[in-house]
Each structure stands twice: as structure tokens, then as C-alpha cells.
Amino acid sequence: MRVLETLAAVRAEDFPGGSSVAVGKFDGLHRGHQAILRTALGLAEREGLSSVVLTFANNPLSVLRPERCPLPLMSREQRLEAFAAAGVDVCVMLEFDEALAAIPADRFVTEVLVARLRARHVVMGADFRFGHGGAGDGALLREMGARHGFAADVLRLVEDGDAGQVSSSRVRAAVLAGEVDAAARMLGRPPAVRGTVVHGDARGRELGFPTANLGEGIEGLVPGEGVYAGWVVLGSERLPAAISVGANVTFDPEGELRVEAYVLDFDRDIYGERIEVQFARRLRGMVRFDSLDGLLAQMRADVDETRALLQG
Ligand SMILES: Cc1cc2nc3c(=O)[nH]c(=O)nc-3n(C[C@H](O)[C@H](O)[C@H](O)COP(=O)(O)O)c2cc1C
Numbered sequence: 001m002r003v004l005e006t007l008a009a010v011r012a013e014d015f016p017g018g019s020s021v022a023v024g025k026f027d028g029l030h031r032g033h034q035a036i037l038r039t040a041l042g043l044a045e046r047e048g049l050s051s052v053v054l055t056f057a058n059n060p061l062s063v064l065r066p067e068r069c070p071l072p073l074m075s076r077e078q079r080l081e082a083f084a085a086a087g088v089d090v091c092v093m094l095e096f097d098e099a100l101a102a103i104p105a106d107r108f109v110t111e112v113l114v115a116r117l118r119a120r121h122v123v124m125g126a127d128f129r130f131g132h133g134g135a136g137d138g139a140l141l142r143e144m145g146a147r148h149g150f151a152a153d154v155l156r157l158v159e160d161g162d163a164g165q166v167s168s169s170r171v172r173a174a175v176l177a178g179e180v181d182a183a184a185r186m187l188g189r190p191p192a193v194r195g196t197v198v199h200g201d202a203r204g205r206e207l208g209f210p211t212a213n214l215g216e217g218i219e220g221l222v223p224g225e226g227v228y229a230g231w232v233v234l235g236s237e238r239l240p241a242a243i244s245v246g247a248n249v250t251f252d253p254e255g256e257l258r259v260e261a262y263v264l265d266f267d268r269d270i271y272g273e274r275i276e277v278q279f280a281r282r283l284r285g286m287v288r289f290d291s292l293d294g295l296l297a298q299m300r301a302d303v304d305e306t307r308a309l310l311q312g
């Protein structure tokens, strides 16, 4: 997959046969986003077009309404990997800044989609807005498509059973509330964070539960404090794990928030490795124990519960 990070880098001569473009923010790549990608990719395949994702490196709200800008569900790298894995040919990932925000909706269509990308199909979700002031919507896209020779596919929002429409905001709220199973239903996969394994307080091994601690710069949205059953992905392996998110309040009530995972039936030095931690189900909240025995008994119970949940 080629990644183009400025409009100037998007050149019409690179799309001689035209393109099928999925447009959106795609934070989280939830089931609604996946439907948009699938549609754009399917049309590209059928008509021999380049498949393109047109998105932003940063959340447009970080420029438009910084006070309302949420934490991202996925880092830039996590999103790029997901697009590449889906089979996208070109990702146009633009920095959303004042200049981009100033482009009127109709010019965004003519200059970016038509002139540069030679779009034959443009696919977006029903709630996506584009162009200055968010003036561009599905109706404008369809109308301009008819004039400029592309078909606009504006997809209805995917429903999550009776719970409502799948959206990045709902996924974020679920993850932050620890409702990782609800988030997983909307994502079509468990929510996950990534990071490098660093040294902690070297206490875990003594307790009989060594834990891989994620260092600074964790990618992805960290779920609310608590204990979770989930998996650690290490290279090509996916291993069941009991995960703690929060300060080790039993030892250090003022400590900082950490993500640490005890991998079941595992004994390997993995310091310095990049791992992904996937969250399946929240088991309980963080507890400050009066005794070490209390903490250990609870951790044993967490591990049993994790095993039962994940290994059937
Ligand atoms: C499954 C699991 C549950 C945990 N639950 C708690 C808890 O309820 N209270 C607490 O203070 N620490 C809890 N911890 C964190 C431990 O205190 C921590 O792993 C231990 O202090 C080792 O720290 P270290 O990795 O820095 O050596 C939990 C850890 C795991 C893996």
C-alpha cells in the first residue's frame, strides 16, 4: 500500500484507470467503516480501479473544536496497518489543518476526488461531512458525482442489534467504561492497545505472576481501570492473558496507570518486544488489598476465570 501524506503528492497520472475511493475518519475501523472499505474495494476489484482510502492523520476536531476532540481509538500506524491488511492500494492520509478546513465542499470534490484521484466511485458513511464548515454531505456528493462522472455510494450506518448505530464515539465510550465486549461487537474484533514491554517493579515474578508491562507511548485507547481477560499477541502467537489496567494500588496508591499482562502458561523473557494486548471481558475493578495473600488469592481467581472464559 502506498501512503500519500499531502495533496500535492496525489497525482492524477498515478491513477490512469481511475479509482474507487473510501472517504472518512475511520477511527477504530469499526463494522460501519469495514462496510465502507469493503464496498470501495469490491467496486475497485470489479472495475479494475485503484482502491483508495482518503482520510486524515489527525482528528479534524483537533483543529476545529480542540476542547471536544476525543482520544483516538487507534494510532496512525494501527490504522495504516489495518488498511493495508484490507488490501487498499493507496492511502491518502492528510494532515487536517486550517488550510484543508478552508477548502469548500465543491472544490474538495472537483480538485481532490475528480482531478487528482480520478474517482469513478466514492463511498462514505451517511454521517460523514466534508468541505469547509462540513457543508458537504451525501446529497451533494451524489449531485456532483452525476456532473463529474463518478458514482456516490452513501452507506447507511450499521446497527449494533437494538443498542443503536455503530459509531467511533460509542466504541470509545464503551472502551473507557470497561465494556470491552460491547466495544468488540461494534468493532468486529476485540479492542486492543500496543506497546513495548518494559521493566516494572520486578515484583510480579516474586508473587508468582510475572507481568509484561507496556511502556510509554501506548498505541490505542486504554480501557478504564480494572482487571480483564484477553490475549497478548506476540509475533504470530495469540496467548490468553489476565490483564491489569490501573495503578498497583496495593503497593503504591499514588502510582501511575499501567497496562500489564500475565500470560497464562508462559515463561519467556519478552522485554523490549512489541506486543498487542487485546481485551475480551472486564472481570472486576482494581482493589486495594490489605494483605499480599488477599491479592494473590484474587489474582489466582482472575487467572482461573480467564482460562474458563477464553479456553472454554
Ligand atoms: C490479573 C491481575 C490482577 C491484578 N489485580 C490487582 C488489584 O486488584 N490490586 C492491585 O493493587 N494490583 C493488582 N494487580 C497488579 C499487581 O499488583 C502487579 O502485577 C504486581 O504488583 C507486579 O508489579 P510489577 O509488574 O511492576 O512487578 C493485578 C495484576 C494482574 C496481572
Ligand SMILES: Nc1ncnc2c1ncn2[C@@H]1O[C@H](COP(=O)(O)OP(=O)(O)O)[C@@H](O)[C@H]1O
Pocket: 197, 198, 199, 200, 201, 202, 203, 204, 205, 206, 209, 210, 211, 212, 213, 261, 262, 263, 264, 265, 266, 267, 268, 269, 270, 271
Ligand atoms: N507468564 C508471563 N507473563 C508475562 N511476562 C512474563 C511471563 N513469564 C515471564 N515473563 C517475563 O517476565 C517479565 C515480568 O517480570 P516481573 O517480575 O513482573 O518484573 P517487572 O514487572 O519488573 O518487569 C515480563 O516482562 C516478561 O519478560
